Every structure is written in C-alpha cells, then in structure tokens.
Amino acid sequence: MVQKSFKERHLALLQEAQRIARIGSWERDLRSNALWWSDECYRLFGYEPGSIQPSYSLFLQAIHPEDRDMVHEINVKSLTERAPHEVDFRVILPSGEMRYFHNQGRVFLNEYTGQPIRTSGTTQDVTERKQTEAEFRRQAAYLEAILASMPQGISVFDENFRLRYWNEGFVEALQLPPEQVFEGASHADLTLIPARRGELGAGDPEELVRLRQAEIARFEPHRLERQRVSGRSQLLEVHPLHLENSVAGFINTYTDITDRKQVEERLLLADKVFANSPVGILIADEAGRVLSINPAFSVITGYQAEEILWQPSSSLLGLCSKDKLAQMEQGLAEHGRWAGELPGQRKNGLNYAMWLDITRIQETSGGVHRLWILTDITERKRAEARINHLAHHDPLTGLPNRLSLLARLEQALPEARRYSWSLALLFIDLDRFKVINDTLGHLVGDQLLMEVAGRLASTVRESDTVARLGGDEFVILLPDVGDAADAATNAAAVAGKIIDALAEPIRVEGHDLHTSPSIGISLYPLDGDEAETLLRNADTAMYHAKASGRNTFRFYAEEMNLAATERLTLERKLRQAVAKGEFSLHFQPQFAVGSRQPTGVEALLRWSTEEDGPIAPDRFIPVAEETGLIVGIGTWVLREACRQMRAWLDAGLAPMRMAVNLSARQLKQRDFPAAVAQALADTGLPAQLLELEITESAVMEQPQEAIQLLSELRRMGLSLAIDDFGTGYSSLAYLKLFPIDHLKIDRSFVADIEHDLNDRAIAFGTIALAHSLGLNVIAEGVETQGQLELLSCNGCDEIQGYLFSKPLPADAALAFLKASQDAPAP
Numbered sequence: 001m002v003q004k005s006f007k008e009r010h011l012a013l014l015q016e017a018q019r020i021a022r023i024g025s026w027e028r029d030l031r032s033n034a035l036w037w038s039d040e041c042y043r044l045f046g047y048e049p050g051s052i053q054p055s056y057s058l059f060l061q062a063i064h065p066e067d068r069d070m071v072h073e074i075n076v077k078s079l080t081e082r083a084p085h086e087v088d089f090r091v092i093l094p095s096g097e098m099r100y101f102h103n104q105g106r107v108f109l110n111e112y113t114g115q116p117i118r119t120s121g122t123t124q125d126v127t128e129r130k131q132t133e134a135e136f137r138r139q140a141a142y143l144e145a146i147l148a149s150m151p152q153g154i155s156v157f158d159e160n161f162r163l164r165y166w167n168e169g170f171v172e173a174l175q176l177p178p179e180q181v182f183e184g185a186s187h188a189d190l191t192l193i194p195a196r197r198g199e200l201g202a203g204d205p206e207e208l209v210r211l212r213q214a215e216i217a218r219f220e221p222h223r224l225e226r227q228r229v230s231g232r233s234q235l236l237e238v239h240p241l242h243l244e245n246s247v248a249g250f251i252n253t254y255t256d257i258t259d260r261k262q263v264e265e266r267l268l269l270a271d272k273v274f275a276n277s278p279v280g281i282l283i284a285d286e287a288g289r290v291l292s293i294n295p296a297f298s299v300i301t302g303y304q305a306e307e308i309l310w311q312p313s314s315s316l317l318g319l320c321s322k323d324k325l326a327q328m329e330q331g332l333a334e335h336g337r338w339a340g341e342l343p344g345q346r347k348n349g350l351n352y353a354m355w356l357d358i359t360r361i362q363e364t365s366g367g368v369h370r371l372w373i374l375t376d377i378t379e380r381k382r383a384e385a386r387i388n389h390l391a392h393h394d395p396l397t398g399l400p401n402r403l404s405l406l407a408r409l410e411q412a413l414p415e416a417r418r419y420s421w422s423l424a425l426l427f428i429d430l431d432r433f434k435v436i437n438d439t440l441g442h443l444v445g446d447q448l449l450m451e452v453a454g455r456l457a458s459t460v461r462e463s464d465t466v467a468r469l470g471g472d473e474f475v476i477l478l479p480d481v482g483d484a485a486d487a488a489t490n491a492a493a494v495a496g497k498i499i500d501a502l503a504e505p506i507r508v509e510g511h512d513l514h515t516s517p518s519i520g521i522s523l524y525p526l527d528g529d530e531a532e533t534l535l536r537n538a539d540t541a542m543y544h545a546k547a548s549g550r551n552t553f554r555f556y557a558e559e560m561n562l563a564a565t566e567r568l569t570l571e572r573k574l575r576q577a578v579a580k581g582e583f584s585l586h587f588q589p590q591f592a593v594g595s596r597q598p599t600g601v602e603a604l605l606r607w608s609t610e611e612d613g614p615i616a617p618d619r620f621i622p623v624a625e626e627t628g629l630i631v632g633i634g635t636w637v638l639r640e641a642c643r644q645m646r647a648w649l650d651a652g653l654a655p656m657r658m659a660v661n662l663s664a665r666q667l668k669q670r671d672f673p674a675a676v677a678q679a680l681a682d683t684g685l686p687a688q689l690l691e692l693e694i695t696e697s698a699v700m701e702q703p704q705e706a707i708q709l710l711s712e713l714r715r716m717g718l719s720l721a722i723d724d725f726g727t728g729y730s731s732l733a734y735l736k737l738f739p740i741d742h743l744k745i746d747r748s749f750v751a752d753i754e755h756d757l758n759d760r761a762i763a764f765g766t767i768a769l770a771h772s773l774g775l776n777v778i779a780e781g782v783e784t785q786g787q788l789e790l791l792s793c794n795g796c797d798e799i800q801g802y803l804f805s806k807p808l809p810a811d812a813a814l815a816f817l818k819a820s821q822d823a824p825a826p
Contacts, residue, residue, distance in 0.1 A: 019043075026105075027120040028056060030079070034702075035059065044101070044125050046093035052462050057419065057480050061463065064090035064098065065411060069418075071103070079116050082107050088126070094462060096392075100130040128340065132331065135339050153254035159247050161187035161213065173234065173254035188213060199226060219247045225257065233257050280374035284313045288370065300354075300376045302347030313372065319343040319351070328358065332370075336360040341377070352378040394468040396446055397453035405467035405475055409531040412479040416524055422487035426476040426495060427520040427538035428456070431550040433472035436513055447508045448515065459497040475535070487523045488555065489567060493627070495519045495553035496568045518545040519553035527556045570623055573609060578636050582609055585640055586807035589817060590659070590778060590800045593792045598820045600657030600691065602800065603641035604807045605633070630663045635675060637661075642683040642690060648814050649685075654821050659691040661723065664698035673712050680716075687717030691742070695723050699738065707737055714739040721778070725766060736773055742798075743770040747781025750801075754786045764794045771795060 024041025028034070035056055039049035045062055052058070063071055067089040078085035086104040093099060105121025153173030156165040163185040171181050174194050181190070188209050195205035200212060215222070219240040226234055235255040241248040280297030284290050290308045298304055301316065308316070317325065320342055331338035339357040346352060357373040392404040400408070409425075416423050430452065437445035449472065456466045456474055465477040478494060481487040498517050505512040520542025528534045537556040545554040577583055587601040605621075608614045624630040638660050645658040666672055680687055692713065699706040699722070710720055721742035745766050749759045763779070770777045779791050782801030791799060805816055 022125040024123045025120070026054075026123060027118060029118050030116050031118075032700075041123055044099075044123055045091065046095060046097075047462060057421070058463060060419070061415060061480065062091050062093070064092055065414070066090070068415075075119075078105065078107055078119070082109060082116060088130075099125055100127045102126045128327070132338075132340065151256070153252075155252045155254075156241075156249060157187050157252070158249040161216075163187065163190065164249065170252075170254065173256075187216075216250060219250060280372070280376075282313060282372035282374065284370040284372070286368040286370070288313045291369070297372075297374060300346075300352075300374060301344070307347075313370070316344070317342065319345055332358060332360050352376055353381050394470075397450050397468050399453050399457075399474075400465055400467040402467065402469050405465060405469070405477065406531050406535075408465050409477055409534070412477065413524065413529070413531065416479070417529075420483075421480045422482060422484055422526075423524045424478040424481055424487050424491035424494075425522045425524075425534050425538040426478070426491060426498070426553075427522075427535070427542040428474040428476065428498065428517045429542050429546065430472040431516045431518055431546070433515055436515065440509070440511060440513075444508050444511065444513075448506055448513055451506045451508070452502065452515070455501040456498060459494060459501050475538070484523065484526055487526075488521075489626075491521045491523065491555075492553070492568050493571070495521065496571065499551060499553070516551035517553075518542055518550050520545055520556065521553060522556045567623065570615075570620060571627055571629075573612075574607075574620055574624060574627075574629055574633075577607060577609075578632065580609075583607055583633070583636065584809070585637065585644065586809055587644075587813040588800060588807040589805045589813070589820065590657070590798050591804055591820075592798055593788075593796055596820075596823075598656055598817050599798055600659055601645075601813060601817070602659040602661070602693070603637060603644075604661075605637055625663060625665065628665060630665050631669060634663055634666045635679075638676065639679045639683065642679050642685040644810055645689060646683045646685045648817070649689075651814060653814060653817055655686075655689055656817070657689055657691045657719065658685070659693050659721065661693045662698070664695070667694065667698055667706070667709060673709070673716065676713065676718070677716060680718075688719070691719040691721055693721045693723040693744065696725055703737075707739075711739050740775060742776045742778055745777060745779045745796075747801075750779050750781045750787055750791075751783075753790055754784065760790070763791070763796075767791075767795050 019040050022040070022044065024044045025038040026041050027036045029036075033056060035054045035058075037045075037054045041054075042049040042051070045054075045059075060068055060072060071087055071089050074085050074087045077083075084104065084106040086102070088100065088102050091099050091101050102124045103121060105119050107116045108118045108120070109115060110117045151169065153169035153171070154165075154167045155163060155170040158164050163181070163183060165183075166181065170176075171178060174190070175197075176190060176193055180193070191200070191209045191212055192205055194200060195208045195212075200208040216238060221237075221239055223235060223237045226236065233256070235257045237253045237255070239251040239253070241250060277294055277296055280300045281294040282290060282297055283292045289310050290313050291310075293303075293305050293308065303316075314325065324342070328338045328340075337357075337359050339355070342354050342356050344352050344354040353376070355375040355377050359371045359373075361369045361371055392400060392407075394401045412423055415421065433445070433448070436448060449468075453466070453468065453474070456476065460466060460476060460478070463479060465479075467475045467477070469475055476494065476498075478487075478491060481490040498519060502515060502517055505514055507513075520538045520540065522528065522534045522538040522541060524534055527537045541554045541556040545552050548554060584606050586604045586606050588604060589598045590600045590602065591597065592599050605617060606614065607617075607620055621630070624633055641658050641660045649655060669675070676690075676692075679685075680690065694710075699710070714720060719741040720739065721744055722738070722740055723744045724746040725743045743766060745763050749763045749766075752759045753763055754760075767777045776797040777795075778798040778800055779787075779796050780800050782788055782791065782799045782803045784803060787801075788799060788803060808816060
C-alpha cells in the first residue's frame, strides 16, 4: 500500500474540514474570466464535483433575484477598490431549495502593473445559522410576551443593585410610581417606597431597607411572605444569578398567594396539559438522562416511559451527525435554548422528520433540567413537497410544466437584459405521435412520452430547462448562450442533438416506435423581449419546420436557418470523417537557418469529401473545437503523424522532428500523456523525434496545471514548442517556468517584417527573449528572401514557409526531404 505524502494527507484533511464546515473555496481569473470551484463549492451550489464548468454568470444566476445586483455591485466595488469583501446572500439551488450563503474574498494584483488579475475566497452555507437566529429572535419575543403576561411581578437587578429588567407586574406588585421605575434605578430607592407604607414591618424605613439589602447581599436563594396594606398576601422569592462562577445579580418574583387554592389548581392544570398535550414532551436532567415523558412522546417515537427512563436523551437522536449534536450543545450553553428540524427514527426502525425545541431550565432550588418539545412534521413535509411538485411539474414525465417554464423564463429575461446575454427557446412537437397514441393506446403513448422526456433532458446542460406543455409538446429554455450569433449556433447544436437522440427507435410494450421532432427556435432579443412573445414565435417556427418536411428545425428569423443548417451539416459530416478516411496529413518542412538542412516537419490536417471536395481548415477546425470532436481528430492526427515519420525512417530518411499541433481541449484530457505514450509505443517512433506544438493561449488558461502537464510530457523524452507566440497574453513569469524547447514566431509578425518596424521589433525581441531563456526560435510564414535575411541576421534558428516549401502530401514530402538532406550546404 502506497503511503500518502504529508501534502496529500494535509489536502485530504483540508477537503474533509471544508465538507464538514460546508465551506467551499473558489478562484476567478480576471483575465480569462474563468472560475474554479473546489469540490465542496460544487456541492454547495447543488452540483456533483466536476459535472459542470463554473462561470461567473452561472454564479450570478444561482443567486436569489433580490440579492443578485447587490452581490454583483459588491464584487465590482471590491475589484475597483482592490479590497477584500464579505457578503451574505440567498441562493436558489437547481432543486428549487433556497439557502443562505456567506462569501468572502480578496483581490490579487499583478506585481508589475498593480492591476487585479484574480480573486479568490470561500463560500459557506450559513442557512442553519440564519434560521437559528430568526427562530431565536422569535422565541425571545415569545419569552417577553410570556413574561409580560405572567401574573407574578418580576424584576432583575445586577450585582450593584441596579434595576435591569422588569415587567408591569413588578410595578403593580409594589405599587410603584411609574416615573421612578427605569433601567439603572437603585434597589434601595425602590424598596424604600413600600417600606414607608409599612410593608417591610415596623421601624425606621431606611434602616429596614438597609437590613433587607444586607440579607440579599449574601446572594443566597430565599423566600418570604408579607402582608400588603391592601390585606392581600404576597410571596417574594429571591434567586441569585451566577454566570461563570461569579454573581451577576438577582431576580425577584412577587406572587399574590392570597388564594393558594388557585395556585394548586394551576399545578393540576399543568399536569393535565402535560398528559394530554398533542406534542411530545420530555424532561431530562442536566446530564441529559430522561426523567419523564408524556403519552404523546410515546406515540411519536414508539418508546414507553419504562424503556427510556434514566437513559441518555441523545440516544433518541442517533441519525444526527456529531456536528449537529455539538451545535445543539453549544446553543444550549450559550443561549439556554436550541430549536430546529432533525431526522428521527422510531422504535420500529422507520424514519421521520421532527421539529425539536430544547430549553435549559434553571430551577429555584438550583437544579437544572432540559425540556424537550417534539413535533412530528413528517406528513406536513411530504404534503408540502407533493403540493409544490404538482404545482410546478408535469405529473406524467416529472418535467417542469408550463407554469414553471414561464416562471423560469420570466426570471431569465431580466438577467439577460442586465448582463447583455442572449437566450433561446426550442419548441418541440413530436411527429406522428397522434397516430401512435390512437393506434396503440394511451398507455403506450404515455411510455413513449416519458422516454422522449428522458432523451431530451440528456441533450442539455444542468442550467437549461426542459418542460412539457402538454400532449406531445415540449419546450427547452437555453439561458446565457452568448451573443446573437452564439445563441443561434448553440441552439442549432442542441436541435441537432435532439434530432440525433430521437433517431433511435423507442421500445415500448414489444413495439419499436419511431418518432421525430419538429423544432422551432426563437431567440432573445432578436425575436422578442417577453416570455409569451418568444414562446409564440418558437411555436410559429415549429410549424415552419413541420411544413419543411418534419424531423428538422427552423428559426423564427429565416436568415439564420441557412447559417445554422450549414454548420449542422458540417458538424454531421465531421463526425463521420475519421471513419470514412476523409482526413489526410500534409507536411511542411522546417530548416536550420545556417545550414539550410531540414530539421523537421509540421503535420497539417487536411479534409476532403466526395460531395464538397477540399474543406478549408479555418472552416472545420473551429466547429471541431466547439463540439469537442477535436479530441478524437487530434488523437488520429497524433498517431498518423507518428506512423508516417516511422515509415519515412524505415525508407532511409535521416532522423528529424515530427511537429504535431495540439488543441486546448486535448490538453484538458486527463489521460492525454498516456495517449501520447501509446501512440509512440504503437508506431515505434522514438520520443525524441516527436514535438508537440501548443498555442500560448492554451497553456495560459491554467498555467499551473499546464506546467505540470508539460513537465510530464517532457519527462517522456519528446520536445515542446509554443506556437503562434506573440498573439496571446503570455506572462513572462510563467514562460520561464514552462519546460519548452522552441518558440514559434507567428506568421502575422513575419509577413511585414521588411516594412513594419513594429512587427520587426516584436520578431527580433522574441528571438532575444527566447535565446535568453535557452530556447530555439522558429519563424513561420517565411516567403521572401528579404524576410529570411532579416531573420538570419538577428539570430533566428529555424524557418518554415513557402520560400522553401509549401505543405506537401506524404510521398512528395519524403522525396523533398531526402533531396534536401543530400543537397550540399550553401
């Protein structure tokens, strides 16, 4: 068993601590606006770790609409003032549940420019704390109301004999002038008033007050009865207050005991309330041992009194976590009370939901007890959940219904206006559903609809909404889909996925059923700025799709159909290109400036179909990147380039580099180094003859992760190059840490190097920078002798371009390279 390192154990402990405390960490790169979440951050926002790509817009969407502007303004202010920030806000989880979060973060500045480059911080779920605070305030109000309505007079004095709290009963019990009763009033002054009336006995009133205060100053519990001038009897009880082993004052209670029978009746009434209360009541001692329970408690929990008397009351909370139990104890210790919702388990093993209110009671005798008030809220919670679900969901498929869809659309539209986002609505009607429903019956039709609902949900993101309006009509809401062009592209891509998802037959009751979608698409703000307008226009576009032959989609704005259809067609063909063998590689040689000998070749992807002929890379590469197809295509290119170089070596070509371009998506694949190693092993190409070219924008998306990946690739023996250098935003602090061998000057700087002094300065500066870091420089796009001479004079190591050779097919490239190797040096 491999022993974990200290760092790994420390990280595991940190992650566990974050999970226990429900604290997630995050970091936002202000240059790329990329947002990173820890695993606990994903869980706080209701997602499985790594299941979505977090973004600042997704974060804002999750915030309660009433809090969203406030949070955004605080973040902006933090960046503007370059200061830390803290903010409390509400969040609506994907499940519809509302939670309270506390965010705090700080801003990190560029050490050279002083500009903000990233922010990081933590997010904590403080829902229980907020709920507890609200419940505590409510219970405090209850307590004040109870004390105000109590028949006894109550007064609280501090250790300096100053009045701190009282009720009206106190003023009435001593018949005090209201103007003399105020916070901070002296006990002696207040006691002197009834003393002068003779209620403290015969003698000098001031001496009687002095003796009375001396008795109280011992701070021991005592009680005495005295006769009022009205003839009624009064019981005075004095209770000292002790906080942390020190005296904090005393409490006086004044009870009219003229008719003790009334008191006895009240006690009997309390016993009846205890026995007949519909809520469970448990009384425990300070150690938590059960002293008494009422019948309702037995009904709720299933335990009889003899089964749990003198048992720990905590044994009834076996489903609660240690953290929750610790919170309860802390609340009792600090506030004398805790209340909240908890999971419970009856004696028969069945679980239930309880609301538990625990109060710590200080007895006049000095003892302490705990009072439990327990309510079974299982059915209430079930009913609430059922009612809420039925009100907002389709009963057959479980999808959001029209009401829920319109609510989410009404919520998404203001966000889209505020942040200049676009959104799309896809109105879907199933072709030939009525025939299936009428022929095979409603039961088969219902099962078909449930399967369709599942397939539709599988085609969209977590943040999207799939709803059923009724019958065979569905609507998909795509919020936050970029600008108008992006919205059309993304909506068309989802429509294509839906068509593909429903192309497979659906097996129901022994029947292979076939249905297809007719899809209408409307876009905000192009096709409307109100929910009903967008829904109506999407419905109209759906009918155009049906009129166009079904199993297709149409935009409400017709001019978008051509571009979207062309892109979808290109994507479909691209998905089949590898299997059909439509891809090929061309190779452009690279030469040493001094010897003019070839040092390597760059593999360039080409695509040609029987129907369309050659398709330019700038048309299909972006589509491959957007759809993720570039990962599979890149794997093919890597293996084919390695295979071709191995074949050339076997044909007698002297060893040289084979350069292969990588996409940013390939770099994000966790198993990419393994795929490279497999390609080298399968083709037999030595690792030192393979060079991977990576754009600087790709490695700067996550520079720390890029350093680790490139270091792993470098340890395999292959070489690395930064392609298109100068077009991105490389940080020199990171550049010197990247384990690379070559910098490639982008052709855009080489093209005008003879005439544009700025391009010339950039090219020459790049050469000097590379050499200072021990790197070789390759200039791309060299087409003239003048460009070559300028680069040569300023120390450029290698060149690539039409001046020496255009990209060639494999056979032509082999012949050219052999001839170049055999040619004498100039």
